[in-house]
Amino acid sequence: MNKRIKLIIEYDGSNYCGWQIQPNQVTVQGKIEEALFKITQQKIKIHGSGRTDAGVHALGQVAHFDIDFVLLPIKYTRAINTCLPKDISIRHAEEVKSDFHSRYSATGKIYTYEIDNAKNRPAIDRHKVWWLTDEIDFEILKKAAEYIKGMHDFTSFTDGEKKDKNNIRIVRTAEWRQQGNKLFFTIEGNGFLYKMVRIIVGTIIDIARGNIPIQTLPDIFKQKSRIAAGQTAPAKGLCLQKVFYDINVGK
Amino acid sequence: MNKRIKLIIEYDGSNYCGWQIQPNQVTVQGKIEEALFKITQQKIKIHGSGRTDAGVHALGQVAHFDIDFVLLPIKYTRAINTCLPKDISIRHAEEVKSDFHSRYSATGKIYTYEIDNAKNRPAIDRHKVWWLTDEIDFEILKKAAEYIKGMHDFTSFTDGEKKDKNNIRIVRTAEWRQQGNKLFFTIEGNGFLYKMVRIIVGTIIDIARGNIPIQTLPDIFKQKSRIAAGQTAPAKGLCLQKVFYDINVGK
Numbered sequence: 001m002n003k004r005i006k007l008i009i010e011y012d013g014s015n016y017c018g019w020q021i022q023p024n025q026v027t028v029q030g031k032i033e034e035a036l037f038k039i040t041q042q043k044i045k046i047h048g049s050g051r052t053d054a055g056v057h058a059l060g061q062v063a064h065f066d067i068d069f070v071l072l073p074i075k076y077t078r079a080i081n082t083c084l085p086k087d088i089s090i091r092h093a094e095e096v097k098s099d100f101h102s103r104y105s106a107t108g109k110i111y112t113y114e115i116d117n118a119k120n121r122p123a124i125d126r127h128k129v130w131w132l133t134d135e136i137d138f139e140i141l142k143k144a145a146e147y148i149k150g151m152h153d154f155t156s157f158t159d160g161e162k163k164d165k166n167n168i169r170i171v172r173t174a175e176w177r178q179q180g181n182k183l184f185f186t187i188e189g190n191g192f193l194y195k196m197v198r199i200i201v202g203t204i205i206d207i208a209r210g211n212i213p214i215q216t217l218p219d220i221f222k223q224k225s226r227i228a229a230g231q232t233a234p235a236k237g238l239c240l241q242k243v244f245y246d247i248n249v250g251k
Numbered sequence: 252m253n254k255r256i257k258l259i260i261e262y263d264g265s266n267y268c269g270w271q272i273q274p275n276q277v278t279v280q281g282k283i284e285e286a287l288f289k290i291t292q293q294k295i296k297i298h299g300s301g302r303t304d305a306g307v308h309a310l311g312q313v314a315h316f317d318i319d320f321v322l323l324p325i326k327y328t329r330a331i332n333t334c335l336p337k338d339i340s341i342r343h344a345e346e347v348k349s350d351f352h353s354r355y356s357a358t359g360k361i362y363t364y365e366i367d368n369a370k371n372r373p374a375i376d377r378h379k380v381w382w383l384t385d386e387i388d389f390e391i392l393k394k395a396a397e398y399i400k401g402m403h404d405f406t407s408f409t410d411g412e413k414k415d416k417n418n419i420r421i422v423r424t425a426e427w428r429q430q431g432n433k434l435f436f437t438i439e440g441n442g443f444l445y446k447m448v449r450i451i452v453g454t455i456i457d458i459a460r461g462n463i464p465i466q467t468l469p470d471i472f473k474q475k476s477r478i479a480a481g482q483t484a485p486a487k488g489l490c491l492q493k494v495f496y497d498i499n500v501g502k
Contacts, residue, residue: 010374057375077371089374120328123261123340124308124490128375239375 002066008092009061014127035083049102049243055235060242100250108244115183130237144204145174147217155224158193206230253317259343260312265378286334300494306486311493351501359495366434381488395455396425398468406475409444457481
């Protein structure tokens with residue numbers, strides 16, 4: 001009988017064309033499926049909790065797969081990691097019941113976005129931050145984030161989604177934190193549309209730069225049009241921190 | 252008349268044979284001197300606050316140089332950064348008086364050391380952390396750090412220094428902080444001997460692993476011998492955060 005295995009995956013997205021497998025592209029999903037093939041000699045498809053774009057990182061991406069190969073979970077992590085490049089790692093593996101699905105069982109996600117706000121470019125975290133030289137007023141960031149919280153139709157904050165889809169999502173946390181010249185944005189919600197976090201961050205920065213008046217945010221939501229919102233923040237500042245599941249699912 | 256310029260430098264030490272210039276080796280100092288040559292067509296020697304080893308990082312290394320070339324400090328940072336690789340950046344430059352010396356005027360330094368304590372390897376921060384799979388008791392780390400604080404002869408905690416040198420240093424802060432599976436060590440003192448922080452961290456980890464009894468720390472100091480202390484922690488976990496100067500020097 002097949003077993004279902006849940007994986008928690010960390011990756012540095014800098015060198016990948018995103019999570020999802022694509023022909024002739026190097027992807028995170030592709031690398032993990034290659035590693036599973038090396039170990040099992042079976043073509044195993046893994047299912048992620050959602051895509052991440054090229055350059056986006058993850059500390060806690062979740063995926064599952066089914067296998068008839070019985071190993072202890074710790075053996076999966078060690079075996080798979082041996083076959084993976086250094087910028088991808090299986091941080092945790094466990095056997096779950098078949099009612100668990102990495103995408104459909106997810107109840108929420110946390111993303112962070114990191115900005116280095118300084119006159120001169122960063123070096124150590126150059127692949128992990130958006131470098132902004134403008135003087136950013138931290139209070140405006142916090143005020144703008146308040147408008148994002150709650151239940152909204154996020155159609156204006158996504159790229160390439162069909163208008164007739166249900167684009168209503170609930171954002172439970174949208175917080176900025178400052179540490180030295182670093183600005184950290186944390187957003188938690190029940191689900192995220194394609195590029196949603198990057199367009200939210202880009203729009204908030206456009207507000208802080210004085211390009212978009214903060215009072216127009218409710219109107220940006222109402223317009224349900226991508227062109228109403230601001231720029232898309234660069235991929236490299238974004239990190240999928242954690243995916244949440246109902247504690248009873250898969251047990 | 253020559254001007255003295257103080258630089259604050261950030262670098263990812265992963266790809267360098269340390270700070271100090273050496274024949275036929277790629278070093279951080281060498282890269283900055285090359286960049287200065289490209290800009291000024293002059294052979295300018297820069298003086299760092301101290302060496303860092305191969306693989307060690309810096310957020311706030313300090314260096315100075317003398318130049319007859321008059322530019323605004325912000326122009327130096329921009330011009331030099333254009334000629335530097337992406338993993339080195341001049342974060343700040345300012346003109347200082349000639350009584351300022353990056354090494355001799357320094358009154359203290361802060362280093363941090365980062366450990367990832369998890370069963371499976373890290374991916375994003377793989378160049379910045381020491382990965383330890385052992386179950387580490389956080390309380391023991393804190394207790395051991397208490398022994399390090401204060402004025403001591405650190406001869407046991409250095410490599411290759413002559414015994415007759417003055418190896419007495421004052422450690423004002425030695426603190427561990429835990430966040431998820433990350434362990435952060437912060438140490439601040441009036442000066443550090445060669446490999447001192449890495450041997451302190453390695454010894455504390457040997458204590459946490461049960462290889463060295465914590466009560467023997469005072470005796471390790473007394474022995475004034477490198478073999479009395481524990482292992483040298485890997486370079487990649489170490490980062491020079493900041494160098495302190497008397498506020499009146501260079502003004």
